[in-house]
Amino acid sequence: MQTHAKTRLWIDSAIFVAYLVLMQPALTGIAIHEWLATAAIAGFVTHVLLQWDWLISVGRKLLNRWNRSRLNFVLDTGLWLAMTTAFVSGYAISHNVLPLLGISVQESFLWRRLHDLSANLTLLIVAVHIGLHWRWITSTIRRYILRQQSA
Numbered sequence: 001m002q003t004h005a006k007t008r009l010w011i012d013s014a015i016f017v018a019y020l021v022l023m024q025p026a027l028t029g030i031a032i033h034e035w036l037a038t039a040a041i042a043g044f045v046t047h048v049l050l051q052w053d054w055l056i057s058v059g060r061k062l063l064n065r066w067n068r069s070r071l072n073f074v075l076d077t078g079l080w081l082a083m084t085t086a087f088v089s090g091y092a093i094s095h096n097v098l099p100l101l102g103i104s105v106q107e108s109f110l111w112r113r114l115h116d117l118s119a120n121l122t123l124l125i126v127a128v129h130i131g132l133h134w135r136w137i138t139s140t141i142r143r144y145i146l147r148q149q150s151a
Contacts, residue, residue: 085118
């Protein structure tokens with residue numbers, strides 16, 4: 001269990017840092033923005049797969065009374081939809097990744113606007129997601145990172 005929690009913490013931290021960088025494409029340029037987003041998809045899929053048992057368990061209980069797990073499930077579903085929309089629309093306006101694969105795309109105001117809106121919605125949901133999981137984040141850092149450094 002300890003290794004699983006550490007793995008989750010490192011993956012989640014990497015996804016968060018990548019996301020912060022992705023929210024500022026001027027910081028890296030469009031090419032790195034697109035490739036970093038592609039790498040972030042792999043991290044996001046890994047995060048979901050590591051939480052799969054929880055997702056199935058809570059999904060089965062969805063018809064029960066409203067509780068924190070249900071709120072997390074609804075929030076995580078919204079996060080998945082917003083991130084998926086940001087990824088798909090990002091590829092629809094791609095200047096580097098898809099052309100390298102031989103796929104040409106035409107610039108579209110609709111795709112650009114959808115990308116901006118879904119990225120901003122993702123930012124909002126990520127902030128709430130981190131807030132709801134703050135106790136787990138801080139206790140895991142204290143338990144597995146800070147204690148190991150002091151030992």
